[in-house]
Amino acid sequence: MKLSGLLHRSRPELPGRTGVARVDRRTDTLLRRLKPGDIVVLDQIDMDRSTADALVAAQVAAVVNASPSISGRFPNLGPEVLVSAGIPLVDGVGAEALHTVKDGSKVRLHEGVLYSGERVLAKGVEQTPDSVADALVEAKAGLAHQLEAFAANTIEFMRLERSLLLDGHGVPEVEVELADRQVLVVGSGFDHTGELARLRSYIREYRPVLVGVGAGADALLAAGHKPDLIVGDPAEVSTEALACGADVVVPAFADGHAPGLHRVQDLGAGAVTFPSSANPEDLALLLAHHRGAAVIVTVGLSASMTEFLDRGRSGSNASTFLTRLQLGGTLVDGRILGSLYRSRVSAGAVLLMISAALVAVLAALLVSDAGDAVLAWLSQGWKGLVDQIKGVFG
Template structure:
């Protein structure tokens, strides 16, 4: 009956809530075992993965996780990661205070539309729809009938962004006063999208041999800094450690309170600029690399297929950034498949060993060397 049975959660759970309209921003604050309250119609896959990575006990959406307009993959991703998803039937929960404890009762009699749950927070009681496999299948089937309208809608949203951010992209001044010259250089842009850790690992040889300029979004900065040098950080900085911030050569504040971030960076003595671009942080990173003259821009953690762009609320932003990058852009997964290091470490040591043997053999045949060896050893 209930989704709670399929994913082995108790019929009633209690935990602190963490509230945020944007799932990606909320994921940076969300702790294991908490209840996430979000506001995202047609929850996209990338946002769902970031939430699931934090291991919440439940995700509550005050908007419809699947409206039937898009084949939004977020609900299916949460189901695959065994994270219960509820759609609240009113929006009151989005006004909840961070840290307040809520109880969720999954043992509620289902109605004709499927399983239900009740969220209790103090005296407030909110009815919710459990987003189970049957509901996901039904909404995805509805979305397939509207598939033909998705790409035009995506293009229209991108054109709306062009009116605001297009002039800066065309002038090569996407982030004013950044003072970044990447002419003729290769750039790696990393964001904390689904599977970004594995993608980054597959590019280890590329980073070692090519030594690209590394630009990261705030949500990926700490992880990337453990393995590679970080040159530029773009985006919300709440989750970035002070150590990583101070080691970056440039920092771009984006998608958060500029005043708060500026105060923190000023105290650390970190050089920074701010951007009010409506592009997503990952897309802003791609666009600024392009405007700074990068020869090649490889992306990690960024979904670029048309279905993924149409699925995501940030699809228009991603589309505009790809246009700005033009022929310089390449998906990191493709680069990893194409790249072959000229010399592996084993091959390098083998060459050195063979060269040493050849030198020893040549010396051994030289008359003067043979004579010297004979005098020293008394042999011959």
């Protein structure tokens, strides 16, 4: 008995990364229940950067994809984010893995093979920085086809949503006042947390209306700001955010059906619906625009062509393109604002003015009978004032 226990304890550990399997075909649902060290099993062709950023933030141990993470249709950014973060990515294990791998079970990943103990559950191709870079180069050839499909979808979206885009027909009434106000719209795209942090001084100084799109509402709360307006599927928003007192706008289908509306109503919060085929980000922008916002600043929303196509949803991209075209010069990218914004009275200017005043005081002291105690008091006060100013502006 003792010998058996000794042999069991001395058995070498199997190689690879181990963790709890989190399995779900619905990526949005999966992302909300991840914990550090989980091994994720999903099915997402052309993994986008937003999904990859969420996986990195959740500190998962590895990602196993039933589909190709880069199909070659266009150069999507998600795989590069994962491998750069040191998270193993195994591609093309097949849809059957979503049934073979049991959610919540302990699994092990080694060299592209997913195991339960020593039993093989799924096999795929483990991506490396070199393989991802090569695939992205080849994928650029698919851009022409994507742009052709995008042009067709743009025409169709314009036909369906012309009255909304041009005249604001269907835009719901909300209690928060938007006319002639600056509006900050926060989504959950790439580096939205960092962008929001860099706009801290802007928010403090200008007090814009804060709009959270989906998980962007929780990003605002996490940064210490209460959203004034929430736009998106309530299933993507925490209970805390939905119950914070913000106006809630729920996207709806053309027939008026709004998935997730009952969740807001169950919380006792008020909500209005916004029937449209546009994505929630664009609905938030159009609402602010047609309600008379003076300036609309975006955080975590697609900006470049690469990010734009990275979504992989042609209809959604048509919505975004036409929305940005309609908003024109009122739209400001938060990344640009964050890099250019300076408080109207800088810390250096304040210190310079105080220094000039102190020089005058010290000059007067030098020709007076003031003692060393006064000088010591001034020196201590100066140090404290500098520390306070650094806290305010830094």
